Amino acid sequence: MGKEEQFDTATQSVEASGYKVVGTRPIRPDGIEKVTGRANFGADCNLPGMLVGRIIRSPHAHARIVSINTDKALALAGVKAVVTSADFPEIGPKARGAGEAPVSFRDMSRNIMARDKALYDGHAVAAVAATTAAIADQAAALIEVEYEVLPHVLDAREAMKPDAPLLHDDLFTKGLDPKPETPSNVSQRFEFGIGDTAAGFAAADVIVEHDFTTQCVHQGYIETHACVANTTEDGMSTVWASSQGQFMVRNYSATVCGMDITKVRVMPAEIGGGFGGKTTVYLEPVAIMLSKKAGKPVKIVMNREDVFRATGPTSGGHAHAKIGAKKDGTITAGELTMEYEAGAFPGSPVQFGCMTGYAPYDIENVKAVGFDVVVNRPKVAAYRAPGAPVAAFAVESALDELAKKLGMDPIALREKNAATEGTQAAYGPKFQRIGYLETLQAAKNHPHYSAPLGPNQGRGVASGFWFNIGGESSAAMHVNEDGTVEVVTANPDIGGSRASMGIMAAEVLGIDVSQVKPLIADTASSAYSMLTGGSRVTFAVGKAVCEAADDVVVQLRERAAKVWDVDIEAVEWKDGAAINTKSDSGESLSLKAIANTAGKTGGPISGKANINATGAGPGFGTHICDIEVDPETGRSSVVRYTAIQDVGTAIHPSYVEGQLQGGAVQGIGWALNEEYIYDDKGCLQNGGFLDYRVPVASDLPMIDTVLVEVPNPGHRFGVRGVGEVPIIPPLAAVANAVAAAADVRMTDLPISPPKLLAAIDGAK
């Protein structure tokens, strides 16, 4: 499908909906600043007297820190401060943070600055602040760290063995019965399921079973982590940072530094990509402490190697999928066992892999077991649909094999077993209105699915599911005296959310979107809002914006009622104007007219909404991928790709399409190229974009998109989160296409040319 057709798909739906602004494609409010380079990102902040901070990192994958001597560094002219873990408060096992889910501040603190052991190559052990970058580099080299190098382990299954090097002496596996008496690298065992899988497999005519392996991959955002902290004599710290949530940065930084939250103010910079990787902090607490010691502002900017070595990738791991079905394609049972690498501290997303793998399907008997395993790699962070892509790679690849065994079309197999409204999800609850079946039907009817293939080409399909979330959100809305409106929210704009907020505000107010200015406030200028993540902003913050607009509309009607000397009930709001229903002549006052006279009718007009948004609608997607395999080299090239997704209602279709395209490309990179490569000492060997190869535009065809719109009843415009789902299907869609093209089932990602060539040669 071409772009013009995509546009029609969305606009036809919008016209049918009756919306005037929702579903249109205005130019994004931040577009000019960004394309002209004027937008301020994390590294763009500069303050008078600012120092340069540098982090000193462990060169060992696993080592006891015997001593750190900072004397020589501190003696160097121009060095103003050095910090180590001794400068940070010891934090107990406190659980809860202000992010999406519970966090361990103890682990977070020890990840930001190693305390007694360095747990991965690149783990921060000290930091220095100096007047110039050259002096900071020189001082970093003068900090003497004595290490006792320990054996390391990088792979989940290796780390689970009884004789594996132990990362934490105090880590005892949760979720086992009886409770273990000896520590291990397994943090927790999770189990989800319904029914009786043994009975389900006994009833099956065909059973497919495979073992799968994936590698740790990075979110790959373009902007590296960067911040400036200015801690003043009164103990107040102001932080300028690029992140996915200024309130998250405030809470995490204050807690790690042992400060009251009110002592930290965070100014959100523009963000050059996050994808979940900027839902935590690495530099900010260090910059705060350096600034506190030096009495000057401190800037720290990671280089690309720092980002790869020390910031959260997502888990690599292993998965074993087993699926049984009747001859007619009815799936009778599904099992999934997974071991995910959490990095140096517990907290892989394996439980979400367990919950999502079979979620697109209506299966009576499902069992999913997951193990969260610590290894000597950087602590993982969220990455789009955390945990789901690896699970879907296993399940959707096994389904492809099942379809072949049954002689069924792979979409027909999925249609036969698709979850619909009322289906009990494999993780327990019953689905409300969902649009998975609609994505399968759109895929089946899409010209791509029936297009002829060339030599050495194969086609694969795969699906994916994500929950989507709401959460605490705030919005304020100020009517200016000229009738323009400012919409103030507190969530960094990663994927075009300013535009979405502006559109929804304009729709509710009944005015042109050009009259609405969306702004993003700092932590001292707005009520709390959860971070930008989990595909929640357009849904949840959008709900707050709509409610703030409702608040404004009530006030506008009140003002008009005063002017006309009627009850507010006699005033309707329509198309951006108050209508006096008691007037025979259809008397009206526009928003602009009411704003012009606000001083005479009661003063400024502004609305607000502080909510904990509920009603998030789950998302489903189905992708079609065509791959051409070069049988001489084993190189796989994507020749055509279509991403289809139930998006609820697309508020700004261009940005929804962008989410689908971006997620698909990241998933394709995960499938074909990306992996962390370590040497035998556990040190990362490919910490840069030249050696860690993400797909670029010249590698791929245009990613076509189809926006299926099954409105979410939990949002007035039908919004569903869209950013997580599109990274889930590509791993299996690519592998299934490779299987069709080369007649080999690749179960180990990435499907690099040497690996595929060996498989092709082995199959001969």
Add this chain to the structure above:
Amino acid sequence: MAKVVLQREVARDFANGEAELEILADDVRQLINKLDLKFPGIGERLRDRTAVAIDGEIFQDPLLQPIHENSEVYFLPMIEGG
């Protein structure tokens, strides 16, 4: 009575492995209080680190959400995202 399903790990740690129960409660707060009376200690665990799905809708940080007589209530991990 609402059908209440605990996470298996929580049931194992606090409820002698009893993952599925029937309890009458008006809202999540009352449900957790009743569970805590039956299985001391489970309340703190459920209040602090758990989402709840009520009749298919997931609430990330619930307390006052109403529960009906025939509701299906599943305690789940808090959902993250990227």
